Amino acid sequence: MLFNSFQFLLFFILVTPLYYFTPHKWRWLLLLGASCWFYASFIPAYLLILFTIIGIDYMAGRLIEVSTGKRRQLFLILSLVANLGALAVFKYYNFFTGTVESLLSALHLPVPVFPYWHLALPLGLSFHTFQAMSYTLEVYQGHQKAERHVGIYALYVMFYPQLVAGPIERPQHLIHQFYEYHRPDYGKISSGLKTMLTGFFLKTVVADRLAIYVNYVYAHPDVHSRLALLLAVVFFAFQIYGDFAGYSLIAIGSARTMGFDLVPNFNVPLLSRSVTEYWRKWHISLSSWFYTYLFAPIVTSRRQWGKWAVIYGLFITFFLSGLWHGAGWTFIIWGLLHGCAVTIEFLFSGRGHSRRRNGPLVRVAQHLLTFSFLCFAWIFFRSPSLHDAVTVIRRIFSTSSPWVRTGEFDERSLLILCAFGVAATTLADMKVKYLPERHYLLYHRRAVVRLTACITIIVFILLFGVFNGMQFIYFQF
Amino acid sequence: MTGIPTRKSFFRKALIVLLGLILADICLGQLLRHYYFRVRRGEQYRLTYTLDSTRADVLVMGSSRAVHQYIPTIISDSLHASCYNAGKDLQGIFYDLAVLKAITGRYHPRTIILDLTPIAFLPEEAALNELSVLLPYYRQHPELRPILNRRSRWEWLKTCSSLYCFNSLALPIIYNGMAAADDPGVINGYIPRYDSLKHTPSPPFTIPQLVEATDTGLAMAFRDIILVARQNHCTPIVVVSPVYYPLPIGSSTIRLAGELCTQWQVPFFDFTTSAGFHYRPDLFYDELHLNDRGAALFSRMLCSELIAKGFR
Numbered sequence: 001m002l003f004n005s006f007q008f009l010l011f012f013i014l015v016t017p018l019y020y021f022t023p024h025k026w027r028w029l030l031l032l033g034a035s036c037w038f039y040a041s042f043i044p045a046y047l048l049i050l051f052t053i054i055g056i057d058y059m060a061g062r063l064i065e066v067s068t069g070k071r072r073q074l075f076l077i078l079s080l081v082a083n084l085g086a087l088a089v090f091k092y093y094n095f096f097t098g099t100v101e102s103l104l105s106a107l108h109l110p111v112p113v114f115p116y117w118h119l120a121l122p123l124g125l126s127f128h129t130f131q132a133m134s135y136t137l138e139v140y141q142g143h144q145k146a147e148r149h150v151g152i153y154a155l156y157v158m159f160y161p162q163l164v165a166g167p168i169e170r171p172q173h174l175i176h177q178f179y180e181y182h183r184p185d186y187g188k189i190s191s192g193l194k195t196m197l198t199g200f201f202l203k204t205v206v207a208d209r210l211a212i213y214v215n216y217v218y219a220h221p222d223v224h225s226r227l228a229l230l231l232a233v234v235f236f237a238f239q240i241y242g243d244f245a246g247y248s249l250i251a252i253g254s255a256r257t258m259g260f261d262l263v264p265n266f267n268v269p270l271l272s273r274s275v276t277e278y279w280r281k282w283h284i285s286l287s288s289w290f291y292t293y294l295f296a297p298i299v300t301s302r303r304q305w306g307k308w309a310v311i312y313g314l315f316i317t318f319f320l321s322g323l324w325h326g327a328g329w330t331f332i333i334w335g336l337l338h339g340c341a342v343t344i345e346f347l348f349s350g351r352g353h354s355r356r357r358n359g360p361l362v363r364v365a366q367h368l369l370t371f372s373f374l375c376f377a378w379i380f381f382r383s384p385s386l387h388d389a390v391t392v393i394r395r396i397f398s399t400s401s402p403w404v405r406t407g408e409f410d411e412r413s414l415l416i417l418c419a420f421g422v423a424a425t426t427l428a429d430m431k432v433k434y435l436p437e438r439h440y441l442l443y444h445r446r447a448v449v450r451l452t453a454c455i456t457i458i459v460f461i462l463l464f465g466v467f468n469g470m471q472f473i474y475f476q477f
Numbered sequence: 478m479t480g481i482p483t484r485k486s487f488f489r490k491a492l493i494v495l496l497g498l499i500l501a502d503i504c505l506g507q508l509l510r511h512y513y514f515r516v517r518r519g520e521q522y523r524l525t526y527t528l529d530s531t532r533a534d535v536l537v538m539g540s541s542r543a544v545h546q547y548i549p550t551i552i553s554d555s556l557h558a559s560c561y562n563a564g565k566d567l568q569g570i571f572y573d574l575a576v577l578k579a580i581t582g583r584y585h586p587r588t589i590i591l592d593l594t595p596i597a598f599l600p601e602e603a604a605l606n607e608l609s610v611l612l613p614y615y616r617q618h619p620e621l622r623p624i625l626n627r628r629s630r631w632e633w634l635k636t637c638s639s640l641y642c643f644n645s646l647a648l649p650i651i652y653n654g655m656a657a658a659d660d661p662g663v664i665n666g667y668i669p670r671y672d673s674l675k676h677t678p679s680p681p682f683t684i685p686q687l688v689e690a691t692d693t694g695l696a697m698a699f700r701d702i703i704l705v706a707r708q709n710h711c712t713p714i715v716v717v718s719p720v721y722y723p724l725p726i727g728s729s730t731i732r733l734a735g736e737l738c739t740q741w742q743v744p745f746f747d748f749t750t751s752a753g754f755h756y757r758p759d760l761f762y763d764e765l766h767l768n769d770r771g772a773a774l775f776s777r778m779l780c781s782e783l784i785a786k787g788f789r
Contacts, residue, residue, distance in 0.1 A: 006631045187481035190490075220679070406672070413648040451490060455497040459505065462640035463647050468606035 001041040003250045004203050004467075011038065012254060019258050024181045028151050031178075031258075035160035039123070042164075046122040049086060050158065056082040057132045058153045061139045065146035072140060079136040083129040090121050095327035124164030126324055128157050130289055135171045137293055144171045152178050161255040165247050167265040167285035174262075182259030192256030194442045197457055199249030204465030206421035207242030210235045212466070213411075213418055218382060221392045225405040229396050231418075233375045236382050238422050241270055244283070268429040273366035275341040275373060276349075286324075290317050310346060315339045325381070330389055334380040341373055417464055506639020512650050513613055513643065518660040519653035520610075521646065524565065527666070528579045528614060533561035536580065537666070538573045539592030541566040545766045546718050547590065548776040549665035555780035556788065558587060562666030569604045570597060570698045575611055575624040577702055581709040582620055588712045588788065590779075591702060595682055595717060595728040595749060598691035598699070612642040669769040670762035678764030680722050687728040696733060703741055714783070716746045719754035719775055721761050746782055748775065 001007040015034045022030045040047055060079035064072050088096075097114035104111045135156065138144035147153040156175050162168075217224050217232035224232075248265035255262045269282035279287050295317045302309035315336070322335020376393075383389035395401045409415060431440070441453035482490070516522050535558050537547040543564025552560040563576060573591060580586065605628045611621050615636045626632045635641050643650075662669060706713040715738050717731055724731075731747055738745035753774075754760055760771030767775055 006629065006635060010631075184484070185481070186484055186487040190482055190487060222679075223676070412652060413645075416648055447490065451493055451497065454494050455501055458494075458498055459501050459640060462502070462638060463505075463644060465644065467641075467644060468603070468609075 032155045035158040038160040042123045054154045061146040076140045127166050161251040167263045189257045192253040195253030199246045202242040202246030207239050208466035209417045210239035225402045276345045330380045337377045509643040516653040527563040531561045534558035534587040535560040536586045537562045537590045539564045543592035546772045551776040567607050570695045574698045578620040585709045590714045598695045598730040600692035674758035674761045681764045714744045719748045
C-alpha cells in the first residue's frame with residue numbers, strides 16, 4: 001500500500017497502538033507481520049523473493065562470523081551474488097540484453113535472440129538489497145555481530161516504514177533498536193506525527209501537484225514552448241524532492257511514533273552551493289552507502305594513483321549510482337553528469353579562498369549555478385528516452401522554438417498551486433538553513449500556534465492535495 | 478522549545494486538533510459548497526447545469542471529443558429539438574453513466590448522443606480518478622454514489638469530509654466567482670476551438686492501444702448507459718467522431734461497441750472511416766479534436782445521417 005493512501009492511514013492507526021499494547025518480547029513478531037502485510041499489498045508472491053534473500057543473508061552472516069580466510073570471503077560473495085543477482089534478474093536483465101543486441105547490431109555482428117522477460121520489479125528491491133548487503137559487509141569487516149534471531153534479522157530488512165524506499169539503514173544503527181523496550185514517549189509520538197504530516201504535505205500538495213504539469217509537458221516535449229519546458233524542468237526538481245523527501249519524512253515519522261530512530265535522508269539539498277555539497281544532503285543514506293562500500297575502498301586500494309584514484313572512484317560511483325536509479329541510459333548519463341561535476345569541483349577546490357569568493361553575490365551565483373546544473377541533469381532522469389531528453393534540451397535552447405504558445409497556460413489554478421508548492425518548499429528550506437534557531441510553526445513554544453498549524457496543514461492537504469494514488473517516484477527503483 | 482508532553486496533554490491536544498479539524502471541515506465545507514453552486518461560469522457551472530437544470534430534448538455526452546465537436550445549434554436546427562452538449566474533458570464511460578443516471582432522475586431527454594473515443598473501453602486507472610469532479614454532488618445525488626464508490630473501498634468514509642469533496646476546487650471557485658457571469662465562447666455546452674493544425678501531429682492512438690483487450694467493467698458500464706436510457710424512454714445513439722489519421726486496423730473498442738449496438742438495436746455511427754476528415758489540418762485543432770469548422774461539418778453530416786435514419 002502507498003503511504004499516501006487511506007489504506008495506509010488505517011494500517012498505521014491500527015499497528016502503532018497495537019505495538020504499545022503488545023508485550024515487548026512479541027513486538028518483533030507484530031512488526032514483522034505488519035511489514036509482511038504491508039509488502040504483500042503490492043504483489044504478494046514477491047514476499048518469497050524477499051524471504052529467500054533474507055534466508056541467504058542470515059545464513060551468510062552466521063557463517064561469515066564463524067569462518068576464517070577464504071571461507072569468509074566465499075560466504076560474503078555468496079550473499080552479494082544473491083542480492084545483486086536478484087537485482088540483475090528483475091531490474092537489469094532486459095536492459096543488458098537490449099544493450100548487447102544494439103551493440104552487436106551496430107558492429108554488424110550476429111545478434112543472439114535473448115528472450116524478453118516480462119517481470120514486474122519487486123517493490124523496493126534496490127533499497128532492501130543494499131540494506132541487506134550492508135549487513136553482510138559489516139559482519140565481514142567485524143563491525144557488526146551476526147544476528148542470531150532470524151526474526152529480528154528479517155525485521156531489519158523488512159521494517160515497513162523504510163522497506164520500499166529507505167532510508168537505507170546500517171545494522172549498527174537499526175538492529176539494536178528492535179531489542180530495546182520502547183515505552184510510549186509522547187514527545188516522540190507527537191514529533192513523529194508532525195514529521196509524517198510534513199511528509200504528506202510535501203507529497204500530496206507539492207510533489208503530486210507539480211507532477212500533473214510535468215507529466216503533461218514531458219508527454220509531448222516536441223509541441224511545447226520554451227517557457228513551458230523550462231517550467232517543467234524546474235518543477236521536476238521540486239517534484240522529485242517533495243516526493244522523495246516526503247516519503248522519507250513519512251517513513252521517519254511513522255518509525256518515530258513507535259520509538260524508532262531512522263537516519264535523516266535529506267538536508268535542504270536544493271540550497272546547495274555546489275554539486276559536492278548537494279550529494280552530502282540528497283538521499284544521504286544512499287550516498288553514504290556508496291561512499292562507505294564503493295568509493296572509499298576504490299580510492300584506498302588505488303591510493304598510489306594520487307588524485308586520479310579519487311577521479312576514478314568518483315566516476316565508478318556515479319556510474320553505478322545512475323544505474324542503481326534505473327535500468328536505462330538516461331539514468332547512467334544523469335549519474336555521469338553528476339560525476340563530471342563533482343570531479344571538476346574536486347579538481348578546482350581549495351583554490352583562492354578569498355573573501356571575494358564568499359561574498360553574497362558569489363554565494364547567490366553558486367546557488368543558481370548549482371540549481372541550474374541539477375535541473376539540467378534531471379532532464380535526463382525524467383525523460384523516458386534519450387531522444388526525449390535531447391528534444392527537451394534542443395527546444396529550450398533553440399531560438400526557433402516559441403517562448404510561449406497560445407492556450408498553454410490556461411490552467412491557472414494548476415500553475416498557481418505549482419508556484420505555491422515551489423515557494424512553500426523553498427521558504428521552508430531557507431528557514432531551516434538560515435534561521436535554524438527559529439522553530440517551525442509545528443514546534444512553536446505556544447500550543448495555540450502549534451495546534452493551529454497542525455489543523456491548517458491538514459486542511460491544506462484535504463483542499464489542495466492530489467489523491468489519485470500517484471506512486472512515489474523512487475518506488476520504481 | 479516545548480517540554481515533553483504527558484499522556485494526558487497529548488490526548489487532550491489530539492482531541493483539540495480533531496475537533497478543530499471537524500469544525501474547519503464543516504465551516505469551510507459549507508463556504509465552498511455555497512460558492513461552488515453560486516458561480517455562473519466555468520466547468521463547475523456547466524456540470525451543475527447538466528445535472529440539475531438542463532431540460533434539452535437532445536443531450537450530447539462524452540469526453541473532450543464531445544465537448545469540442547458537436548454543435549448544439551446545428552443539431553437543434555436539423556432535428557427541430559433543443560440540444561445541450563453535456564460532454565466533459567478527461568471523462569469516460571463511468572462519468573457518462575453517472576451523469577445520465579442523475580439527469581434521468583429529473584427528466585427524460587428524447588435522445589442521448591453518446592460520443593465514444595476509439596479507445597473508450599481500454600482499462601485506465603485515471604477513468605476512476607477523474608470522477609472526482611462529481612464529488613461535490615455526492616450528498617445531494619444518491620444515484621451517483623454507487624459509481625463514485627468504485628474509486629476506492631473507503632470512498633464512502635472519505636466523503637464524510639466536505640473538504641475532501643471540494644478537493645482542488647477552491648481556486649477555481651474563487652476565480653470563477655470573481656469573473657464575469659458569462660462563459661465567453663461557450664454555446665449550450667459546446668466549446669469551439671478555432672485554430673487549425675500547424676504541424677504534422679503525432680498519431681494519438683498507438684497500435685497496442687487499438688488492439689488491447691477491452692475492460693469488462695467499462696463494457697458493462699456502456700451496457701448500463703443503454704439500459705438506463707431505454708428505461709427512461711430515451712433513444713440512445715452511439716457515435717465515434719472523426720479522426721485525423723485513419724485507424725490502420727480499426728479498434729477493439731469500435732468493434733465491440735458496434736457488436737453490442739447491433740445486438741441491442743442501438744444506432745451506431747462510426748465516422749473514423751470518413752475520408753473527408755483524414756489528413757485535413759484545416760478541420761482539426763489538434764490530433765484528437767476538430768476545430769469549429771470541422772465540428773460544423775461533422776455536426777451537419779451526423780444530422781443528415783440521423784434524418785436519413787428517421788430521427789427527427
